Amino acid sequence: MKHFLVIGGGFAGVEAAIKLRKRGYKVTLVSDRDYLFIYPISIWIPVKGISFDDSTLPLAKLQKKHGFDVIISAVKSIDSENKKVILENGEQSYDYLFIALGMEKVQMKGAENTLSICGKPEQAVSIGDKLDKLIRNGKGKISVGFGGNPKDTKGSAVRGGPAFELLFNMSTYIKKKGLADKFELNFFAPMAEPGKKMGEKAFGNLGKFFKHYRIKQYVGKKITGFTPIEVLFEDGSKLKSDLIVYIAGGQGHSVLKDSGLPLSEAGFVKTLPTCQVEGHPEIFAIGDSAELLGPKWAAKQGHVAEIMADVAAYNAHQQIVGSGKTKSYVEKLNIICVMDSGDGAAYVSRTTKKETMIMLPIIGHWLKKGWGFYFKNSKLKLIPRIPGM
Ligand SMILES: Cc1cc2nc3c(=O)[nH]c(=O)nc-3n(C[C@H](O)[C@H](O)[C@H](O)COP(=O)(O)OP(=O)(O)OC[C@H]3O[C@@H](n4cnc5c(N)ncnc54)[C@H](O)[C@@H]3O)c2cc1C
Incomplete structure (x- = not known):
């Protein structure tokens, strides 16, 4: 069975690990933190709207639910030639590598x-x-x-x-x-x-x-x-x-500098619309670590990181089964944001066709709070395995 190594335990890494497990692969996730940090709701920590812990999702809980392995360690370097990643405490080899280290x-x-x-x-x-x-x-x-x-x-x-x-x-x-x-x-x-x-x-x-x-x-x-x-x-x-x-x-993560992988001037990994790293069919870069393709207004966001993870998991699987099918994340790009103010919010969205802004009173604030609960619970729900795998 192919072994997938996912480096980074944020939005992109966790979504990829879940989706790859859904397809039945052996997955190891490496993160220097033992929790996923839910950045979008962390804006309420300074104003005591939530506690620090409310803004975290322990990787151990995700591991238990979805059955991927977790290693808590910092990635030091990527040796793409020998298909291995050097960690602070050891090294890990892979058949497929998913880079989801965020940005610096x-x-x-x-x-x-x-x-x-x-x-x-x-x-x-x-x-x-x-x-x-x-x-x-x-x-x-x-x-x-x-x-x-x-x-x-x-x-x-x-x-x-x-x-x-x-x-x-x-x-x-x-x-x-x-x-x-x-x-x-x-x-x-x-x-x-x-x-x-x-x-x-x-x-x-x-x-x-x-x-x-x-x-x-x-x-x-x-x-x-x-x-x-x-x-x-x-x-x-x-x-x-x-x-x-x-x-x-x-800017791009410092671990990527000497990886030999193609990087943009700002240090982000250059990929195809499939999230596959240019010239490296067995490596995918997702989330904030990757150079964003598509329209000039595109922005690195949490839900974009998840779309990329989903697309990359699909494409890796199709490559393994040799179906010749691929998906691209680029046409799925949009900006979606609930800009919160503590006593209300504004819903903002942008696509190639349309721009929207809707002012929401206090209900908007509670909607965003509700999203935080939904996010945690949805990640801890067991996703049924895709039949035929
Ligand atoms: C305050 C704030 C509010 C935001 N609000 C929104 C919002 O409302 N909506 C929205 O869509 N997006 C929002 N974003 C953006 C969103 O959070 C990011 O786009 C998203 O976190 C990117 O996911 P990622 O997995 O690529 O990176 P990250 O979430 O940053 O995850 C990177 C992971 O890699 C790990 N890591 C880093 N270096 C190493 C290493 N050397 N070794 C091992 N592990 C390592 C980190 O510990 C982390 O687990 C917000 C961001 C911030 C900061």
Whole structure:
């Protein structure tokens, strides 16, 4: 029986492991964390809407349900020539390799003075601790922003949505504490029109959100670095802040650098629309690790990672059985996001044909919370094996 090695235990890796098990293959999943971190709901950790544990799904539970092996270890390198992966504690060989390591962030001068909601999961807790310290002091200046990666020409590795959601949620949280007049909330980004990827409709409405949640904007100015109390801009101006949250632009995972696999300029694995790595029929790259093909507005998202995992599992299987059939993830690409504000939400979607934005009152917030429960439960449901396997 073919052995599939899946490296990475996030959205893409877990979905691939489940779908490959569904087809009856032997699957080993390697992750440096013993849980899947549900990033989309982690925006509520700093404002105490959920606990850290609520935002995690233990890999052991998934292993028990779906029957794949789990190894908790960091991947050090990929030896594609000898079909093996070197781990911190040993090595693993494979017939098929699924790369699902997520992405890393562009390094910025003074980044150690900032926290990120899109980095190490524990940082979500640190943001909450700092926020609460300011609340205890009765006042504060908070700046939240994001940047890009000039080498990522399509901008698909810009992660802007969580910055907006975090700011809106912080505003709601501070208002509930009766301190709205004592806090200054700022948004910063180097792009002239941050958020435009979501579509004209959503972008056009962002200004209303900023006004409603009392957020000042500092956009269109290159960020040159950070001090413990300032965001520094290219024109010499500074934004004084007691708490800086910065989501840097994404770049390919460092493990991929010496893998010999084809990489984009930004370091993402180059694949065919089937998710197969160019020139390596037995290797698939899925989720944030892969260079995103398709329209310029496409964005690396959790549900996109899952679509890629599903498509890759299908294509690997068809290759093994020699059916000649293939699927592509590109025509399935879309942007779907429920942009939460703690007291409501906006449903945003974009396809090649249509852009939608629907303002939702408090029900929108509870819908997104409900999605978190659904996500966990759906992953722990046993999917019947495909007959004839
Ligand atoms: C705050 C936030 C909010 C978001 N909100 C949304 C949303 O509302 N909707 C949406 O669709 N998307 C959202 N996203 C994007 C979505 O979370 C990502 O696109 C998705 O997590 C990508 O899945 P992935 O499996 O490719 O990467 P990840 O989820 O990052 O998983 C990568 C995995 O690889 C593991 N790993 C990394 N390095 C190593 C190593 N060396 N060795 C072993 N294992 C390793 C990690 O531990 C992790 O398990 C959000 C992201 C963030 C950060």
